[in-house]
Amino acid sequence: MAVTVDELQQIAIDDEVSGVGGGENLVPIAGQLIAIGDHSPEPSRTGIWVALAAITMTFAAFTSALIVSQGSGPKWQHISLPPILYLNTLVLIASSFTLEFARSRVAIFARGQNAQHSVPMAWLCATLLLGFLFVAGQYAAWLRLKASGLYLATNLSSSFFYVLTAVHALHVLGGLAALAMVIKRFTEPVLTLRKSTLDSTSYYWHFMGILWLYLLLVLWMKL
Amino acid sequence: MAEATASAQHHAPPQSFIRKYVFSVDHKVIGKQYFALALVAVFVGMVLSWLMRVHLVWPGFAIPGLHFLSKVGAAGNVMTPEYYLSLMTMHGTLMVFFVLTNAPFAAFGNYFLPIQIGAEDMAFPRFNMMSFWTTFVAFCVLVAAFFVKDGPPISGWTAYAPLSAVGSDAGPGLGLGQTLWGLSIAIFCLASLLGSLNFIATTLDLRVKGMTLSRMPLCTWAWFITSCIALLAFAVLLPACILLVLDRTAGTSFFIPSGLVVNDNLQPHSGGSPLLWQHLFWFFGHPEVYIAILPAMGIVSHVLINSMRRPLLSHKVVIACMMTIGFLSYMVWGHHMFVSGMNPFSALVFSFPTLVITIPATIMTLIWLGSLYGSKLRINTASLYALGFISMFVSGGVSGFFLAQPSIDIYLHATYFVVGHFHMVMGVAALFGVFAGTYFWFPKMTGRMMNESLGKLHFLLTFIGTYCIFMPFHYLGMAGNVRRYSTFVADYLQPLMPVHRFITIAALVTGAAQFIFLFNLIYSRFKGAPAGDNPWEATSLEWSTSSPPPFDNFGGKHPIVYHDPYQYGVEGSKGDYIMQTSPEPEEAK
Numbered sequence: 001m002a003v004t005v006d007e008l009q010q011i012a013i014d015d016e017v018s019g020v021g022g023g024e025n026l027v028p029i030a031g032q033l034i035a036i037g038d039h040s041p042e043p044s045r046t047g048i049w050v051a052l053a054a055i056t057m058t059f060a061a062f063t064s065a066l067i068v069s070q071g072s073g074p075k076w077q078h079i080s081l082p083p084i085l086y087l088n089t090l091v092l093i094a095s096s097f098t099l100e101f102a103r104s105r106v107a108i109f110a111r112g113q114n115a116q117h118s119v120p121m122a123w124l125c126a127t128l129l130l131g132f133l134f135v136a137g138q139y140a141a142w143l144r145l146k147a148s149g150l151y152l153a154t155n156l157s158s159s160f161f162y163v164l165t166a167v168h169a170l171h172v173l174g175g176l177a178a179l180a181m182v183i184k185r186f187t188e189p190v191l192t193l194r195k196s197t198l199d200s201t202s203y204y205w206h207f208m209g210i211l212w213l214y215l216l217l218v219l220w221m222k223l
Numbered sequence: 224m225a226e227a228t229a230s231a232q233h234h235a236p237p238q239s240f241i242r243k244y245v246f247s248v249d250h251k252v253i254g255k256q257y258f259a260l261a262l263v264a265v266f267v268g269m270v271l272s273w274l275m276r277v278h279l280v281w282p283g284f285a286i287p288g289l290h291f292l293s294k295v296g297a298a299g300n301v302m303t304p305e306y307y308l309s310l311m312t313m314h315g316t317l318m319v320f321f322v323l324t325n326a327p328f329a330a331f332g333n334y335f336l337p338i339q340i341g342a343e344d345m346a347f348p349r350f351n352m353m354s355f356w357t358t359f360v361a362f363c364v365l366v367a368a369f370f371v372k373d374g375p376p377i378s379g380w381t382a383y384a385p386l387s388a389v390g391s392d393a394g395p396g397l398g399l400g401q402t403l404w405g406l407s408i409a410i411f412c413l414a415s416l417l418g419s420l421n422f423i424a425t426t427l428d429l430r431v432k433g434m435t436l437s438r439m440p441l442c443t444w445a446w447f448i449t450s451c452i453a454l455l456a457f458a459v460l461l462p463a464c465i466l467l468v469l470d471r472t473a474g475t476s477f478f479i480p481s482g483l484v485v486n487d488n489l490q491p492h493s494g495g496s497p498l499l500w501q502h503l504f505w506f507f508g509h510p511e512v513y514i515a516i517l518p519a520m521g522i523v524s525h526v527l528i529n530s531m532r533r534p535l536l537s538h539k540v541v542i543a544c545m546m547t548i549g550f551l552s553y554m555v556w557g558h559h560m561f562v563s564g565m566n567p568f569s570a571l572v573f574s575f576p577t578l579v580i581t582i583p584a585t586i587m588t589l590i591w592l593g594s595l596y597g598s599k600l601r602i603n604t605a606s607l608y609a610l611g612f613i614s615m616f617v618s619g620g621v622s623g624f625f626l627a628q629p630s631i632d633i634y635l636h637a638t639y640f641v642v643g644h645f646h647m648v649m650g651v652a653a654l655f656g657v658f659a660g661t662y663f664w665f666p667k668m669t670g671r672m673m674n675e676s677l678g679k680l681h682f683l684l685t686f687i688g689t690y691c692i693f694m695p696f697h698y699l700g701m702a703g704n705v706r707r708y709s710t711f712v713a714d715y716l717q718p719l720m721p722v723h724r725f726i727t728i729a730a731l732v733t734g735a736a737q738f739i740f741l742f743n744l745i746y747s748r749f750k751g752a753p754a755g756d757n758p759w760e761a762t763s764l765e766w767s768t769s770s771p772p773p774f775d776n777f778g779g780k781h782p783i784v785y786h787d788p789y790q791y792g793v794e795g796s797k798g799d800y801i802m803q804t805s806p807e808p809e810e811a812k
Contacts, residue, residue: 047424050454058462060459065466068496068499152475156476159469163465
């Protein structure tokens, strides 16, 4: 950071102006000046990555349980996945794209380059709809398994299928709630939607898609 | 950007009683709530240990009123062997989750982490409120196990499957009681995940001007590292509890093998692995030990430096040691499973990092001792407890060297040696850290000093008492005394009874001494001498605001940090120290 010594002291003097927010400036220490990185993200930007780390860890634990269970005995009966899951996968992937479209349109709208409120709105609603479609599709998959006599407690393979898909679906519902909040903020007459909220929501949403692809692979594969 | 950050945590002071003291978003109130919950839990847990100790040495003694707790488990006021195990489970669960996790980490961390980095509140105040109340729900669900028909589970705080998974066929308390246990811990995991997320985001994003990472006090560092450990550890215990509860309620077989016969009943499960529970549980369980002890290490460093009036030999090495401990804590879980039927080679693999983890712990101990050497230590209750922590940590830690070797552990496993080891190094040491923190920060939290004479008496009785209780445990273990027995009627255990009687008497006296602490807390809260803003002549940010701090911590101002956290032993305008917020230049050393 190319800042001269004089500038630094200026920043340090008018301390009352910029509020709290991680050392985004430079402070004298013992006659010398040390630089502090100009990096102070909003809490939700950090928080979302921390939350994703915890979710990753949870599913890693589930996966390790699955692998241990597959290897622990000869009785493992692998269930074949209902084909509707592949359709659901496409729906979830599509929803990531619609969310990205929405995000770029929101940015354009927020910069005032395009006054049309309805365009980003439509993409956001499309994402929400696709998300609900995915959850409904997962529910259809459960009904399908149930019809073929595979219940939660039938065998370990079906148990893991239901648990992993249900925990994932719960996380997706959480993402849908966040999306609904984003849409609500976006409809208000004075735009209260923060960029960080939209960004965190979309990171979470894309992560749900990636997580689903991973789960599909793990559930499909017999080790 | 700066405005957005500030608005994320700005909130007006609440007016109504409920928003102010009950469903408060103020991190200071939430910290106190955690402290109060831990206080309730620790006294309940302590009374349970009294009941167990009395039953161990006087098995026929009728404890007045015990039948109110359970009509079946304690008919005629004498507990059954199964009810002994129920009480043991509740003692362990309450102490580990609701005391050792809540008090040093959630309570003090909530109260002081934001102040020490100059923030007005946590990054997500509402999440913070939610994490406390979720913890409270977990506590209620756990305590409810006392009041269900069969009482609390008998499977211990580790809830080993298949005992914990098969249901009431296996014994009392394994019906609804065990399900409540599983639910309670799952809820607790959610609360801890929310709390850890908050701690991490707060530390990374809300530091004030000049508060670089290396200028954070050691306890802030400890809470930060602990929250990283807790985030990953509780994220693993949560799915484990979900699977356990499903095994119990939905008929799945994650942890129950095929063809299991319990009390002549063939269990309708197939294909699961009981060892899987142990792996998942201890993958959380070992880091949990460090979730309890790291905050205590941070608090003790913070208190000791203040009393020694000099910084530690190396600030950065201590931080590096804590990080190393946090990292290694994930690679050692198998050392709890040496006798679970593990491949001997895996035992070696887990033994090695277990011994390696003693290196950073030893370095930290040597840094404390080296810094103490030749210092003019100010003796007060807080510093005495800090010294007591080091003593307990060393005494309890040394027995860890033995248990880390698979060949020795096979002999000592599930004996009182192990019980003595973890009570000293995890239980008592962490509690000494909590005591040090309480005596040190009480003036800041209430504006009044705690009574020093009562404090020193409390320290003396607790310090001697805990050694009298837990040191003989090691001897008992080496003599082959197994744990989890409710009476010792076997011939070879009879000669050990005098030691057990000694321990029980010590436990009763030491426990009674804790009421001095309770009295001191309540008495000093109302009648203690006024403390002033900085009674210990300390340097970190919490001492630059009023006692107790105002709602937004610094009265609408944002402090600026000019110095490293521990500028003691230097010529300052106020004495031998320079506060972090003081703009005066540091004296050339």
